[in-house]
Amino acid sequence: MDVPEEPRAFRYDGEVEPGEKRHLRYEVSETYLGDPVEVPVTIINGDEPGPRLCCTAAIHGDELNGVKVCQELAARYEPGDVRGTIVIVHVVNVPGYQAQQRYLPIYDQDMNRSFPGKAKSNTAERMAYAVWEAFVSKCDLGLDFHTSTRNRTTMYHTRADVSNPAVERLARAFGASVILSGGGDEGSLRGAATVAGIPTVTVEMGKAHRFQPLLIQKALDGVESVLAEYDMVDGSVDWPGWWRIVDPADQKAWLRADRGGLVEMQWGPYPLVRAGETICTITDHFSRDEHVVEAPFTGLLVGVLENPVALPGHPLCHLVGLNEETTDEIEAEIRSGEFDGYRANGTVWHRGEEQH
Numbered sequence: 317m318d319v320p321e322e323p324r325a326f327r328y329d330g331e332v333e334p335g336e337k338r339h340l341r342y343e344v345s346e347t348y349l350g351d352p353v354e355v356p357v358t359i360i361n362g363d364e365p366g367p368r369l370c371c372t373a374a375i376h377g378d379e380l381n382g383v384k385v386c387q388e389l390a391a392r393y394e395p396g397d398v399r400g401t402i403v404i405v406h407v408v409n410v411p412g413y414q415a416q417q418r419y420l421p422i423y424d425q426d427m428n429r430s431f432p433g434k435a436k437s438n439t440a441e442r443m444a445y446a447v448w449e450a451f452v453s454k455c456d457l458g459l460d461f462h463t464s465t466r467n468r469t470t471m472y473h474t475r476a477d478v479s480n481p482a483v484e485r486l487a488r489a490f491g492a493s494v495i496l497s498g499g500g501d502e503g504s505l506r507g508a509a510t511v512a513g514i515p516t517v518t519v520e521m522g523k524a525h526r527f528q529p530l531l532i533q534k535a536l537d538g539v540e541s542v543l544a545e546y547d548m549v550d551g552s553v554d555w556p557g558w559w560r561i562v563d564p565a566d567q568k569a570w571l572r573a574d575r576g577g578l579v580e581m582q583w584g585p586y587p588l589v590r591a592g593e594t595i596c597t598i599t600d601h602f603s604r605d606e607h608v609v610e611a612p613f614t615g616l617l618v619g620v621l622e623n624p625v626a627l628p629g630h631p632l633c634h635l636v637g638l639n640e641e642t643t644d645e646i647e648a649e650i651r652s653g654e655f656d657g658y659r660a661n662g663t664v665w666h667r668g669e670e671q672h
């Protein structure tokens with residue numbers, strides 16, 4: 317990463333000078349009525365030189381925890397606090413956000429399959445291109461905040477291509493205890509940015525349509541730790557008590573229901589399941605017929621269904637296989653109390669969090 321010796325202006329279409337903090341709205345498209353579709357952006361350009369960190373949220377419009385993280389970041393840092401620049405794109409998918417849905421409401425396009433985008437293409441790719449050109453491509457590092465899709469929840473973790481040392485450094489600095497390794501999907505912001513030489517990590521945190529304060533606090537601590545790692549702020553890197561890189565290359569599966577019925581989660585209290593253990597049951601309304609869903613292999617439940625009804629083919633949980641060594645390590649963490657307070661039944665993975 318090339319860090320200049322002198323502080324530099326941040327240029328998009330406009331220019332934010334060193335020592336300046338600017339909140340702006342950046343036009344990325346138009347409505348049917350010809351009104352501008354504008355993305356809210358905060359740029360905090362430090363007094364002193366340093367790297368540029370890009371934080372993005374709500375590429376999926378109903379994933380709100382990251383939006384709150386961005387609001388807090390934009391309020392927390394001033395140019396006098398920072399070496400380098402923090403670029404915060406509070407809401408990438410504005411039409412989806414306004415409709416409180418994952419995809420662009422027009423033709424259900426997925427903005428997280430549309431990066432780096434194109435100037436002359438479909439709506440999602442044009443919008444992605446506008447955000448990419450003005451902000452993402454001007455940065456050195458990226459953090460992209462997500463949650464599970466609606467009716468599910470996800471364990472707090474990061475996704476990162478740790479085969480790339482620059483990405484691994486960023487993921488470790490962010491400090492989530494579980495890093496799922498692997499390249500991003502084609503067209504994802506993480507994948508496109510990393511390919512373009514901008515190490516980027518996806519942060520997965522909890523549920524759509526909610527603010528979950530403890531997860532938000534954890535993510536803010538993660539950003540602070542990243543800023544410390546790259547010497548953008550004073551302070552130290554906040555290493556988690558434990559962390560594991562999970563390589564899901566061998567075994568990773570969304571377990572799906574084979575019949576319709578009422579789902580009752582049985583796993584827990586920890587998100588580690590051994591091969592053959594019961595994850596959930598599916599019963600009919602007369603309680604005559606119970607179908608047991610077992611873990612096909614030992615692994616970590618990183619995502620689970622919340623809406624307790626299922627159809628054949630409906631995803632029940634996302635299980636990532638663990639090798640024997642990692643399983644033993646995580647069991648040791650469980651014994652040492654690191655997982656205490658994690659609740660069962662798929663609602664909460666973060667200790668002490670209220671249930672709602």
Ligand SMILES: [Zn+2]
Binds near residue numbers: 375376379461
């Ligand atoms: Zn998402």
